[in-house]
């Protein structure tokens with residue numbers, strides 16, 4: 001309960017509001033008018049006046065009716081968690097795509113609430129609210145909004161299509177996506193591993209755009225590592241739906257790095273939230289190595305520098321999550337992995353994965369089979385070619401799927417020589 005209100009406070013802070021008080025009530029059956037009971041509403045009225053607050057935030061989702069009756073009764077702006085999150089996304093969207101995605105989510109959210117927003121806009125000015133790209137739409141009617149929604153969906157599909165095409169040409173490198181709860185340190189990890197400058201902030205939802213960097217994982221191997229938008233408890237479903245295309249990059253990755261803030265008291269709850277959202281977004285996940293049709297997940301317990309005893313902690317979590325590593329992106333912190341700096345263990349695991357995902361193979365290509373040679377040059381990394389006994393022997397780093405295909409086609413392939 002307190003964790004949830006702490007998180008709501010952080011959301012408020014990120015949105016630019018100052019928290020002056022908090023209260024909670026166990027609500028067995030929310031009332032259709034106020035969600036809360038009349039007694040609580042009266043109490044809130046007093047507190048709001050005393051503190052001179054202009055805003056009331058609720059951690060639970062309000063119906064359009066509950067929102068507007070509470071606003072009337074309390075004479076302040078009332079927002080639920082969904083609205084605060086939408087507001088943060090609206091002010092933080094930078095790229096054209098992120099802006100379109102947020103606008104789509106805002107419009108979908110607004111549609112059933114149009115009347116309430118109209119009155120709200122005419123009555124209350126300033127403060128945080130539904131700012132950003134969706135704002136101008138408030139003046140238009142439902143029909144226009146619906147048309148705008150379908151235009152946005154179409155344009156987002158075009159962007160997604162374009163990206164899928166781009167991805168096609170980059171299948172030669174193994175890929176991993178950083179996923180996890182907001183503020184877990186995903187962007188910091190990408191920065192530490194790639195050695196490039198990436199925006200990091202101790203606020204929620206610092207990252208809204210996916211960003212991909214090539215990372216040298218040692219032994220001549222490179223990984224394509226993608227940073228993604230963070231998840232949070234009760235992430236508005238409109239947002240999840242409109243950010244679907246952005247998450248496509250993560251869905252396509254060979255490997256998922258689930259980044260966890262090991263220093264958070266409720267990290268287990270955060271892991272559950274992330275896994276639930278990923279299931280909803282249809283990520284094919286598996287925890288382990290034994291089946292081939294699902295995606296591998298590596299649990300990265302970050303901020304290990306905050307743990308008093310990192311090694312016993314890791315031993316404990318490995319009982320439940322066998323594929324886990326500790327990391328810390330803070331340079332020169334007391335935490336060191338057995339292989340050096342705070343992210344070196346993760347780099348080692350990535351190298352091992354790269355070796356497994358891209359084994360080196362020797363392929364015997366009959367002289368004159370230009371088509372096969374072309375396929376190898378396009379879809380694998382050719383390390384060497386030699387003509388031996390009437391065949392071309394190609395040594396290459398080959399993706400597992402291509403190896404399977406070559407074997408099925410009866411090509412002479414040898415690995416582990």
Ligand SMILES: Nc1nc2c(ncn2[C@@H]2O[C@H](COP(=O)(O)OP(=O)(O)OP(=O)(O)O)[C@@H](O)[C@H]2O)c(=O)[nH]1
Pocket residue numbers: 181182183184185186187188189199200201202203204205206207208229230231302303304305306327328329330
């Ligand atoms: N103590 C400690 N803090 C860290 C570590 N890694 C990141 N942080 C801090 O955690 C905060 C969030 O880091 P980000 O990298 O922006 O987190 P994120 O997962 O990308 O967050 P979103 O983009 O908001 O989803 C920043 O203040 C970082 O400096 C770590 O290993 N140890």
Ligand SMILES: [Mg+2]
Pocket residue numbers: 186187188200206207227
């Ligand atoms: Mg980030």
